[in-house]
Amino acid sequence: MTQSMTGFGSKEREIAPFGKISVELRSTNHKFLEIVFHLPEGFLSLEDRIKKEIEKKIKRGRINCVITVVGTQASSVFINRALLKNYLSTLNNVKKQFSIKEGPSLDTLIHLPGILSLGESRVSAGRIWPHLSVLVRSALNELVKTRHKEGSAMLGHLKNRVVSLKADTDFIKTRFEKAVKEKTSVMATDEERSAFLKDSDISEEIERLSFHARNFRNKLSKNVPIGKELDFIAQEMQREANTLAAKTFDVAISARVVQIKSQIEKIREQVQNIE
Numbered sequence: 001m002t003q004s005m006t007g008f009g010s011k012e013r014e015i016a017p018f019g020k021i022s023v024e025l026r027s028t029n030h031k032f033l034e035i036v037f038h039l040p041e042g043f044l045s046l047e048d049r050i051k052k053e054i055e056k057k058i059k060r061g062r063i064n065c066v067i068t069v070v071g072t073q074a075s076s077v078f079i080n081r082a083l084l085k086n087y088l089s090t091l092n093n094v095k096k097q098f099s100i101k102e103g104p105s106l107d108t109l110i111h112l113p114g115i116l117s118l119g120e121s122r123v124s125a126g127r128i129w130p131h132l133s134v135l136v137r138s139a140l141n142e143l144v145k146t147r148h149k150e151g152s153a154m155l156g157h158l159k160n161r162v163v164s165l166k167a168d169t170d171f172i173k174t175r176f177e178k179a180v181k182e183k184t185s186v187m188a189t190d191e192e193r194s195a196f197l198k199d200s201d202i203s204e205e206i207e208r209l210s211f212h213a214r215n216f217r218n219k220l221s222k223n224v225p226i227g228k229e230l231d232f233i234a235q236e237m238q239r240e241a242n243t244l245a246a247k248t249f250d251v252a253i254s255a256r257v258v259q260i261k262s263q264i265e266k267i268r269e270q271v272q273n274i275e
Helices: 044-057 081-098 106-110 122-184 190-200 203-219 227-247 251-271
Strands: 007-015 019-028 033-038 061-070 077-079 116-118
Touching: 007 122, 019 122, 033 044, 044 061, 044 122, 081 106, 122 190, 122 203, 122 227, 122 251, 203 227, 227 251
Parallel strands: 033 061
Antiparallel strands: 007 019, 019 061, 077 116
16 A cells, blocks of 8 residues: 655553653655654664664655653763863863963863763663564554555545546547648648648657556556656656647647646645655
């Protein structure tokens, strides 16, 4: 089933002794698969495991993965003593140079960049993964479900647009044959008729546009990621429509080509959001 690239999934659970853990996954449009993590302290080592779970289900889109933990066990506090020593040495030199009597307070020192941090507990991360993985998969399943739902709706719209596109193309084909007969019937010589057809014959463009429309419709039934293919086919349809617009000599055909180009533009907008 085709997926849209936009969706949302979330799950949370109280897991002792870690606290309440919440997993949120939000996806938006992107040419490729990009995963952005927002993880709490102590869980950075789990990034690769979470990424592999997401890659099993999602092929395209920008995925924001947000994990929050409330009521966790206290992390260890780490003081970078070597950096603190360098800070103090530099500050003492400044004090001597400018005859400053007061020294920095402890509160000032611990707020200097890089001095105070919370240590990552790899043991806690390893212990929590069996529980966290269940939440990640549940949130991921919910995300995929919403992407499928939106994808199904989009497929319905695309099918309707392709039906309209076929009707417009069939009209142009019929109208072109009639318009050519009307135009050439008043021409005096075969040379004049031949020159006219050479410059204004759109038979090939009509056939290619019809082929691309059929190919597009067939791709919609595939149960694989098709967004890139659909975008390519839509580009080809747009190219043929532009050629039709440039070559046609009939007002009725020109008006219908405008409708076709409008349909293709809307198709291209929609396929940008299909995986």
